[in-house]
Amino acid sequence: GGGVSWWRGAAIYQVYLRSFADGSGDGVGDLAGLRARLPYLRELGVDALWLSPWYVSPMADAGYDVADYRDIDPLFGTLAEADALISEAHDHRLRVIVDIVPNHTSDRHPWFRAALAGGPGSPERERYHFRDAPNDWPSRFGGPAWTRVPDGEWYLHLFDSSQPDLNWEHPDVRAEFESILRFWLDRGVDGFRIDVADRLVKADGLPDLGPGPDPMDLPHADRPEVHEIYRSWRKLLDSYPGERMFVGEIWVSDPARFALYLRPDELHTAFNFPFLRSPWEADRLRAVIDSTLASHGPAGAPPTWVLSNHDVTRHVTRYGRSDTGYTQRTRDEPADLALGTRRGRAAALLTMALPGGVYLYQGDELGLWEVLDIPAELRQDPVTRRTNGAELGRDGCRVPIPWEGADPPFGFGPGRTWLPQPPEWRALTVAAQERDPDSMLSLYRTALRIRGDEPALGDGTMTWLPAGPDVLAFTRDPGFACVVNLSRAPIELPPHTRVLLLSGDLAHGLLPPDTAAWLQQGEP
Ligand code: ISL
Incomplete structure (x- = not known):
């Protein structure tokens, strides 16, 4: 609705640049590729883009190892192209959020x-x-x-040896990052995603963790002093015109400690990882939704809902497995992709109906799955190397987007892609899905359009409806309801409602298992 800050209810699309679209022909996505595909993103109906790091980097950790925070890596393009991207995105009514990496630099910095x-x-x-x-x-x-x-x-180095941790007690570090924020704010960015936002400050003297570290008093994470950094960043951001925002990558599991980052003079929003971590079970999801709302309430910050990102197993695969772990730990956990896709469709409607903002990771809207069979010698994630292959690493969720055509590279670029695409993705290309009204892409487009038009959706409150076991049902005012059936049996829709959108067909008028409905409530 009018007057509400855009980021309170935004649908934000994560562009993982190296895997989005390749304009230069070297097999790696870049700014030229992204600029050419902006109409696709406008058409999809998202409000903003979050771009994973684009800075000069030796790419030991796909750009999360920054050697120059004030320039673009030649792999992705030039600073002039970044300026053009920001202004063209704005012309398409898309805001631009960039990724800032303050915990560590590259060892080449x-x-x-x-x-x-x-x-x-x-x-x-x-x-x-x-x-x-x-x-x-x-x-x-x-x-x-x-x-x-x-x-x-x-x-x-809390991450790779090529990523030395900065000492945030040092005044140079503080001054440098405020200057970097200004550099990008002056270029017109609308916000920042803050990488590992809770780790910047370490306990005095760097004490050992010991045998059983106290989860409420870790020496390397969530130190109370970190909040002072965000208070000064917030002042800096607020001194700029327009409504700009921070979203923190905060892996703090205690809800009260998490909420401290969202105080009105700190970060606007943070990723909701407890929700991402939850298995596809009604009771677990209900509990995490309730605790999310409870932890955001006092600060007045809008929640966010995230299903996937460039660090975790894609949710179509997670939801199709019995073990719903979110990291790429083991080699060949089988997944029922038909089941995972059905649940992924329902999850999309669930996240887009909940109060607050929603994040899409590129490829979510195509129903891409985790690619498990990337040959070891093609894997690039340092996690794979550092664990001697014991962990698969995160390449499987970073495979280049299939745009069109019957074979790899599926229009990603002219030649071989930096990670191989599965031939089966011919059914999941943008071009194939645009032609199919029942595709994942069509579902996302319709849902995002309704979400944009519907005053009940986005920022605001929700009320649970009484529902049977393993069913999530809630209303959003005025007159909107969402029902998600996580049970094994078809269920009836609530009375006096009209269907706005379904994640799957009704069966004899009933909502089948693993299916969600958006409903308009009215008089009988
Ligand atoms: O600690 C975690 C979960 O309990 C990790 O997920 C960790 O917070 C996460 O891996 C941090 O990720 C971010 O910083 C990394 C980079 O490799 C990731 O891609 C980025 O999202 C180092 O910069």
Whole structure:
């Protein structure tokens, strides 16, 4: 509705640039490819794009290892093309959110090079965490979080060894990131996605985790001092015209601690990972929806709903498995893709009907599944290497988008793609799905159109309706209801309602299992 900040109810589409569309012909997606496909995104009906990192990078972690925060990697294009993308997106009424990576730089960043050259005790080393000896912290990507340099000192990296953690106690670090935020705000971006937002500050003295770390007092995550950074970032952002926003990548499981990031003078929104992690079970989903609403209520921040991103197993695959783990741990967990797709369709309607904002990861709207059979030698995620192949890594959710045609590269670009696409994706190309009114793409387009027109949807409140076991049913005012059947049996729709949209056909007037309905409530 009028007057409400756009980001409170926005549908935001994650563009994973290297896998979206290839304009240059090198097999990697880029800004030229994205610019050519902006009409597709406008047509889809999303409000904003979040672009994964596009900065100069040696690409050890697909760009989450930044060597220059003020320029575009040549793999993706130029700064002039980034400017053009921002202005063309705005012409298409799409806002642009960029990814900021403040926890660590690349080991090729001039600061880290200077720190290596400066040697032990040099002021350049103080911008990172150098020590005589490591502590017991593990890297998130496997192995220890410490690497030794030739002069004998060790540096901290919570992720890959090519991603040294910055020391956020250092005034240079604070000043530099405020300057980087201004650089991109001045170029017209509408917001920032903050990478690993809860990890920036580490406990004094970098104490060991010990045998049973206290989950409420971790030395490497969610330190109380981190909030001061976001208070100053918020002031900076608010000094710019227009409604710009932050979305934090916050993996803090305690709802009260999570909510602290969403105080009115900190971040506008954060990704809802507890929802992403939930298996396709009504009771679990209901509980996570309730705790989400409870944790967002006090701060007044809108919730977000996320099904997939570039770090997790695609939800069509997750929902088609009995083990619903969200990380790519093991090799050959089978998935029933027909079941996962049916549930994915219902989940799309569920997330788009819940109060707040919704995130789509590119390919969600096509029903893409996790690609499990990428040959080991083609895998690029450092997770695969650091765990010696024990973990599959995240390449399977990063496979290039199939646009059109009967064979790979499916119009992604002229030649071979940086990761191989499954030939079966010929049924899932944009072109094939545009022709099919029952396709996932058609469902997303219709749902996003209704969501944009319907005053009840987006920001606001919801009320649970009484429903049978394993059924989620709720209303949004005025006059909108959503029913999701997670049971094994068909169910009746609530009385005095008219169907607006279904994720699957009714059977004899009943809503089948793993199917969702959007309904208009009215008089009998
Ligand atoms: O700790 C986690 C979950 O409990 C991880 O998911 C972790 O927070 C996540 O992997 C962080 O991801 C982000 O930063 C990484 C990068 O590789 C990811 O792609 C990015 O989304 C390092 O920059």
